[in-house]
Amino acid sequence: MVSRLVAGNSAVIIGAMYAGCDCFFGYPITPASEILHEASQYFPLAGRKFLQAESEEAAINMVYGAASSGHRVLAASSGPGISLKQEGISYLAGAELPCVIVDVCRAGPGLGNIGPEQSDYNQIVKGGGHGNYNTIVLAPNSVQEMCDLTRKAFDLAFAYRNPAVVLADGVLGHIVEPLRFPAQAVEPKIDTTWAVSGNRETKGNVITSIYLNFDELERHNVRLQRKYARIRENETAYEEYKTDDARIVLVSYGISSRIARSAVDQARREGIKAGLFRPITLFPFPEKGLMLPAARNCTFISVEMSNGQMQDDIRLATGCGRVELVNRYGGNLIRVEDLMEKIREIA
Amino acid sequence: MAGTTRVLGGHPGLYGEYSRKGGIAITATHYCAGCGHGILHKLIAEAMVALGVQDRCILLSPVGCAVFAYYYVDCGHVQAAHGRAQAVATGISRAEDGAIVLSYQGDGDLASIGLNETIQAANRGEKIAVFFVNNTVYGMTGGQMAPTTLIGEATITSPGGRDPVQSGFPIHMCELLDTLRAPVYIERVSLSDVPHIHRARHAVRRALEIQRDGKGYAFVEVLSPCPTALRMDALAMEQFINEKMEKEFPLKLFRDRSKDTEPIHRPRSDYSKDTLDRIFGCTEETLRAEAFEDTAFETKGIKIAGFGGQGVLSMGLALAQCAYDSRRYVSWYPDYGPEQRGGTSNCSVVISGSPIGSPVVDHPDVLVAFNRPSLVKFAPTVAKGGLIICDSLVGDYAVPEGIRAIAVPATEIATEMGVPQAINVVMLGALMEVGGLGLPGEAYSGALFEVFARRPELLSLNRKLLEKGAKAARESRTT
Numbered sequence: 001m002v003s004r005l006v007a008g009n010s011a012v013i014i015g016a017m018y019a020g021c022d023c024f025f026g027y028p029i030t031p032a033s034e035i036l037h038e039a040s041q042y043f044p045l046a047g048r049k050f051l052q053a054e055s056e057e058a059a060i061n062m063v064y065g066a067a068s069s070g071h072r073v074l075a076a077s078s079g080p081g082i083s084l085k086q087e088g089i090s091y092l093a094g095a096e097l098p099c100v101i102v103d104v105c106r107a108g109p110g111l112g113n114i115g116p117e118q119s120d121y122n123q124i125v126k127g128g129g130h131g132n133y134n135t136i137v138l139a140p141n142s143v144q145e146m147c148d149l150t151r152k153a154f155d156l157a158f159a160y161r162n163p164a165v166v167l168a169d170g171v172l173g174h175i176v177e178p179l180r181f182p183a184q185a186v187e188p189k190i191d192t193t194w195a196v197s198g199n200r201e202t203k204g205n206v207i208t209s210i211y212l213n214f215d216e217l218e219r220h221n222v223r224l225q226r227k228y229a230r231i232r233e234n235e236t237a238y239e240e241y242k243t244d245d246a247r248i249v250l251v252s253y254g255i256s257s258r259i260a261r262s263a264v265d266q267a268r269r270e271g272i273k274a275g276l277f278r279p280i281t282l283f284p285f286p287e288k289g290l291m292l293p294a295a296r297n298c299t300f301i302s303v304e305m306s307n308g309q310m311q312d313d314i315r316l317a318t319g320c321g322r323v324e325l326v327n328r329y330g331g332n333l334i335r336v337e338d339l340m341e342k343i344r345e346i347a
Numbered sequence: 348m349a350g351t352t353r354v355l356g357g358h359p360g361l362y363g364e365y366s367r368k369g370g371i372a373i374t375a376t377h378y379c380a381g382c383g384h385g386i387l388h389k390l391i392a393e394a395m396v397a398l399g400v401q402d403r404c405i406l407l408s409p410v411g412c413a414v415f416a417y418y419y420v421d422c423g424h425v426q427a428a429h430g431r432a433q434a435v436a437t438g439i440s441r442a443e444d445g446a447i448v449l450s451y452q453g454d455g456d457l458a459s460i461g462l463n464e465t466i467q468a469a470n471r472g473e474k475i476a477v478f479f480v481n482n483t484v485y486g487m488t489g490g491q492m493a494p495t496t497l498i499g500e501a502t503i504t505s506p507g508g509r510d511p512v513q514s515g516f517p518i519h520m521c522e523l524l525d526t527l528r529a530p531v532y533i534e535r536v537s538l539s540d541v542p543h544i545h546r547a548r549h550a551v552r553r554a555l556e557i558q559r560d561g562k563g564y565a566f567v568e569v570l571s572p573c574p575t576a577l578r579m580d581a582l583a584m585e586q587f588i589n590e591k592m593e594k595e596f597p598l599k600l601f602r603d604r605s606k607d608t609e610p611i612h613r614p615r616s617d618y619s620k621d622t623l624d625r626i627f628g629c630t631e632e633t634l635r636a637e638a639f640e641d642t643a644f645e646t647k648g649i650k651i652a653g654f655g656g657q658g659v660l661s662m663g664l665a666l667a668q669c670a671y672d673s674r675r676y677v678s679w680y681p682d683y684g685p686e687q688r689g690g691t692s693n694c695s696v697v698i699s700g701s702p703i704g705s706p707v708v709d710h711p712d713v714l715v716a717f718n719r720p721s722l723v724k725f726a727p728t729v730a731k732g733g734l735i736i737c738d739s740l741v742g743d744y745a746v747p748e749g750i751r752a753i754a755v756p757a758t759e760i761a762t763e764m765g766v767p768q769a770i771n772v773v774m775l776g777a778l779m780e781v782g783g784l785g786l787p788g789e790a791y792s793g794a795l796f797e798v799f800a801r802r803p804e805l806l807s808l809n810r811k812l813l814e815k816g817a818k819a820a821r822e823s824r825t826t
Contacts, residue, residue, distance in 0.1 A: 004633055005664075005671050005679075017623055022616050023442050045626040047614035049441045053434065054467040061431035061464070065438020068425045069405075069446065073438070091428050175706050176667060176679040178637065181629050185620035196423040198439075198446025200402040206367070206417045208408070208426035255706075262704030335709050
């Protein structure tokens, strides 16, 4: 296999274009702007459509439009921009439109700063806009996965007719690592059974999320919930590292999981049986995968750059009272030594 | 309702029965008696059919009473959020060049919550026809004041009549958009009575012709009756539009530049792998064999820090490229911090014989400090037994115990060579010589080519700087 050094945000555009993404609509925001920059450079070279929108809201609604016509479309933003997009994401979910949204999370709340955080967990993993809906959420932890999971997000979005989010962070956006380029390029086909593309085959189709009749809207909601249940059943993904005999299981995603992995290695060198459980899908959350270590009475540590947002999900999944939290805020990364302190305390 | 049925039924641009609406009266609309929507729906339907573009048409249903336009008009339909229709229309139009996109919006939608989307879409000259239904009131939500409500006009939220001191003045969309260069067609028409409807029919058709010809943005403002929200009978409604609304919103063809406008063609998407490989430069020359597991190769963390503009980040990238070319696992991470926008910058490079966990270097094995603030900040974090390489200009500094330090006159060398901006290449040479990173020397000069300059004349200069840095580091005494 051959590869090249690439930055995380660039890898998103590479992944998207090999996945047959046709349109990009964006608005500048640090630390996601390089995705916009790369799209402006590369999309037109292959006749793909790039447009810098006037606002985050306009950008996500352009996504809604292009997705309505059956095309593969990408948007990227960060915390404050994602907050603005939530209206559009709710409409996309309600109208069952496939698209991919990348969130390169920064530190909040409010304007916060441009350093990395994982505090968008709740607003991404729990829906985020109005109504009962979920997006499919994939959490890369390397430049390779920034590319690969963007590709996978398109496949899942179209398989389930649902928005899919790639939830990254400021470190993953800017880190440079080797990237194996995709071996295949997707040539997408418009699904005429639902798309509205301005032709005879699709003239009878409607894209909408309004159901005035209460019972009809209830049926629509039930159908959506069944779809999410199918996604839970079939698409959960996670990675385990040295968890087989672990007494302490670190649960972590994104850049924090890389730091947690280093802490596991350090703990093992000190003779402490620690392991890492890394959710790759955050919705669906890998509940079943966590049940095995929970059954062994392991102690869990949620390692996240947020205020225990994922810790809540670990508690729910494991039914376990002993879920510790090691976290940082404000753009600061968790340090291996912070983790070691907690690991040694528990061991 | 019988009257409404007659007005809307029996045209090939409309469905024969409104099965999406359902209910008993399957050929009656859900609109109130005297509403303008039914008339405008029919004008659009007529134009679609007359121009032979029905299959290509996508009608955007707004939020408001016309949200159910898809019950009636026989074409493709997309429903949009309040105010966002023209952004949605932009998305469709950009993705589907052959589609004829019609945005149908009321005054609250288009001129209040969606004003930005309206102006921006118009200013880009998007290939969309916009039908702006101005009835001076929020109809579906219950008769609240709209941006177009007349001065003194009473609504639910302006019970004493619109007071400009409190709520400003009616907004004139045609006049506003007429200040922009891009729109091709702007006209204000009325649906108050039959003669007015004839003129409106003409305007609707022009807007669709411009879309058929792919020429750009067409905007038709339609003064329209809402007898329910305005609490008027048919006669009062007609008088209100003809006398009061027209006075505030004069009927006018603001512009028709279609004759002088060339069609806009969007390119076709190219999905081939060959094209992608070419534009991303996936050539033999740029791609490398991947890293291999080598547990004998110890993990090294390097921190490089200095002022912004000294080439700190690109030196880190060159080192990363060098490690990568040597088939080692590697990561490069530029640190954030409040100083990112000027002042100092730093980056972490991790080089390893196995897959890398944390890409962040808290305790560097090697610190390369370009200036004194970086040295003072990071020297205490260097791992025991670690190495500091700094510029000679940093001055005296008490190095922590157990740490080696080497001062290199990098600024001096780069200045002497006439390239003061190339301090980083000199430092890279020093790192190559004394860093103990276990990477072959030729990889460093190869990385120079990759990261700094593909121009041969610069490459030979950079090689000289690299050698001078190495020599200086060799000769430098340990401080």
